[in-house]
Amino acid sequence: MRPSSCRPLVVPLLLCASAVLTALCMPPSAAADGDDGAAGPDVPTAGAAVTHLYEEAQAATVRYEEGERAADAQRARVRRLDRLLAEEQHAVAVLHEDLGRMASAQYRTGGGLPLTARLLLADDPEQLLRGRRVVGQADLAVTNAVERTQRAVARLGVAKRSADRARHVLDRRTAHLGRLKRDIEEKLESARWQLQGEADRSAAAGRCRGAVRHAQPPSSSTRAWVSPVESYELSAGFDSVGERWAGRHTGQDFAVGIGAPVRSVGDGRVVRVACGGGFGIEVVVRHEDDSYTQYAHLASAAVDQGELVRVGQWIGQVGTTGNSTGPHLHFEARRTPHHGSAVDPVEWLAERGVDL
Numbered sequence: 001m002r003p004s005s006c007r008p009l010v011v012p013l014l015l016c017a018s019a020v021l022t023a024l025c026m027p028p029s030a031a032a033d034g035d036d037g038a039a040g041p042d043v044p045t046a047g048a049a050v051t052h053l054y055e056e057a058q059a060a061t062v063r064y065e066e067g068e069r070a071a072d073a074q075r076a077r078v079r080r081l082d083r084l085l086a087e088e089q090h091a092v093a094v095l096h097e098d099l100g101r102m103a104s105a106q107y108r109t110g111g112g113l114p115l116t117a118r119l120l121l122a123d124d125p126e127q128l129l130r131g132r133r134v135v136g137q138a139d140l141a142v143t144n145a146v147e148r149t150q151r152a153v154a155r156l157g158v159a160k161r162s163a164d165r166a167r168h169v170l171d172r173r174t175a176h177l178g179r180l181k182r183d184i185e186e187k188l189e190s191a192r193w194q195l196q197g198e199a200d201r202s203a204a205a206g207r208c209r210g211a212v213r214h215a216q217p218p219s220s221s222t223r224a225w226v227s228p229v230e231s232y233e234l235s236a237g238f239d240s241v242g243e244r245w246a247g248r249h250t251g252q253d254f255a256v257g258i259g260a261p262v263r264s265v266g267d268g269r270v271v272r273v274a275c276g277g278g279f280g281i282e283v284v285v286r287h288e289d290d291s292y293t294q295y296a297h298l299a300s301a302a303v304d305q306g307e308l309v310r311v312g313q314w315i316g317q318v319g320t321t322g323n324s325t326g327p328h329l330h331f332e333a334r335r336t337p338h339h340g341s342a343v344d345p346v347e348w349l350a351e352r353g354v355d356l
Contacts, residue, residue, distance in 0.1 A: 067177050074170045081163035091152050192258040196319055199281055199299040203321040206276030211307075212300040216314060225266045225352040226312050228295060228331045232256050234356060235328060238344045250342040251294070251332035252356070254318075258327045262295050262302075262316040264309040265349065271337050273305045279330065280321025284337050285309060291348070292337050296330040297321050 202209055232254040240249045264285055271292070272284035279296035283303060286292050299319025309315055320327045333348035335341040346356055 067173060067180075071170060071173050071177065074166060074173065078163060078166045078170060081159055081166060084159045089156065195299050195317070196258050196321075199319045199321050202275045203280045208273055208275040208281065208301060211273075211304045212302050212317070223353070224311060225349065225354050226263060227349065227354055227356060228263055228265050228293070229254050229256050229260060229318065229329055230263070231260075232329075238342070238346065250339070251296075251330050252345040254329040254331060256318045256327065256329055258299055258317070258319055260318040261314040262298065262318060262329055264311060264313050264315050265293055265354070266311045266352070268293075268309055270303045270305055270307045270309060270315070273301050273303065275301075275321075278323040280324060281316070281319065282322075283315050284334075285315070286337065292334040292341075293345075294330075294332040294334060296332070297324040297328060 198209075233256075234252065235255045236249050236253040238249060238252055262283075266285075266287045268285040268287040270283060271286045272282070275281045279294070281298040281301055282294060282296040283298065283301050284292060284294045295316055297318075297320055298316040299321065300317045301315070302317070303309060303313075303315045318327055318329050324330075331345055332342045333345040335343065349356060
């Protein structure tokens with residue numbers, strides 16, 4: 001289905017160290033027992049490694065964005081220098097024209113000859129002497145024009161060298177950022193699918209591994225409710241019809257890359273963590289107003305059943321487990337913890353001050 005609304009999709013960049021990738025390739029630990037796929041005790045998983053890499057990637061992303069801003073500033077400087085070059089070139093051209101006109105005038109009045117020769121050749125020496133002052137003023141004007149031209153040429157040279165240096169710095173920075181971006185994207189793709197592979201094994205077994213604990217990001221927000229993911233593109237909406245569902249769609253899908261953090265939309269308590277069935281890895285939270293939210297098709301769960309969670313807390317990672325055709329978060333707002341009690345999650349969030 002075509003997206004109905006979108007915000008900039010920012011996929012977290014995962015800077016993957018070789019030692020951690022080696023850990024990702026180790027055989028998975030034994031799954032915890034549970035009647036409904038509830039999480040067992042904490043054990044090392046690919047999700048934990050990806051979480052660690054995600055934290056490193058956050059710092060790498062900051063550096064990348066700082067580099068982009070610095071490159072933009074450098075481009076602005078080059079544009080300013082280009083304008084200065086154009087102005088100096090125009091000034092030099094005008095001065096050259098002035099010098100040409102002055103030289104022609106001096107030539108026509110015999111300005112190139114010594115004064116004695118001009119007196120001998122003049123028909124009216126007295127008139128020539130009277131005009132000597134005017135000639136001297138013209139000579140001074142020519143001298144000043146030459147000096148202005150020389151200064152303008154010097155400024156032009158300085159500006160050109162400065163512009164060339166700025167372009168060189170910009171080219172090196174752009175090339176470095178390009179290599180960094182390609183390297184991170186390649187490692188991101190590898191880490192994502194290793195995480196998804198472990199998630200698929202858990203979902204197929206119908207048993208969850210232990211909660212993958214995330215280092216929670218600092219937050220100064222005082223909002224009581226937030227969206228379930230921070231950056232996203234809306235895809236399939238509530239009550240829509242498609243080939244992927246036997247009936248109408250019961251939630252709102254958020255198209256997000258594998259491994260992106262999923263947040264609890266409000267304060268509450270986890271009432272279900274399950275890893276089998278059509279929803280794949282899922283988390284259900286009961287909120288303080290006795291409403292429920294579900295987060296499905298996850299790559300990992302970051303909480304255990306019965307755990308208290310606060311608004312904005314990371315409770316899982318986006319994946320594509322269960323009946324899913326691609327990475328996304330399936331989000332439901334429910335009257336009860338059970339499937340079949342869903343309400344429109346966009347309207348439900350809007351009533352709580354969250355506009356998607």
